[in-house]
Amino acid sequence: MNKKIAITLIILVLLGATAYFLSNLFRVEVDSDSVVAASEVKGIVERVSKIAVLPEGENPVVATVNDLRPLADKPFFKNAQIGYKLLIYEQAGRGILYDPARNKVVEMATISLGNLPE
Numbered sequence: 001m002n003k004k005i006a007i008t009l010i011i012l013v014l015l016g017a018t019a020y021f022l023s024n025l026f027r028v029e030v031d032s033d034s035v036v037a038a039s040e041v042k043g044i045v046e047r048v049s050k051i052a053v054l055p056e057g058e059n060p061v062v063a064t065v066n067d068l069r070p071l072a073d074k075p076f077f078k079n080a081q082i083g084y085k086l087l088i089y090e091q092a093g094r095g096i097l098y099d100p101a102r103n104k105v106v107e108m109a110t111i112s113l114g115n116l117p118e
């Protein structure tokens with residue numbers, strides 16, 4: 001009986017650790033200097049909506065990639081370059097990395113958020 005309880009606890013711990021690491025895989029902190037002004041967001045969303053299906057009923061937070069160093073260990077940003085836009089749909093839990101120069105979606109994924117500016 002104790003062996004079954006121990007195995008169950010080990011499985012629960014492993015599942016919890018797996019969930020924790022997966023939830024942090026795309027964790028991104030967005031500083032206020034990189035957030036795109038509301039007046040620009042509409043134009044970016046319009047351009048991206050022509051090449052990708054976007055979550056409906058939600059306006060994204062849009063940030064500009066200004067520094068690649070904090071993103072280097074995040075697989076989502078492996079192809080990121082300075083100037084790319086990150087569209088964050090908080091309610092939908094979606095992130096879209098967009099290259100405005102080439103008008104291309106570089107990456108789309110489910111994300112979890114660190115600290116968004118208020």
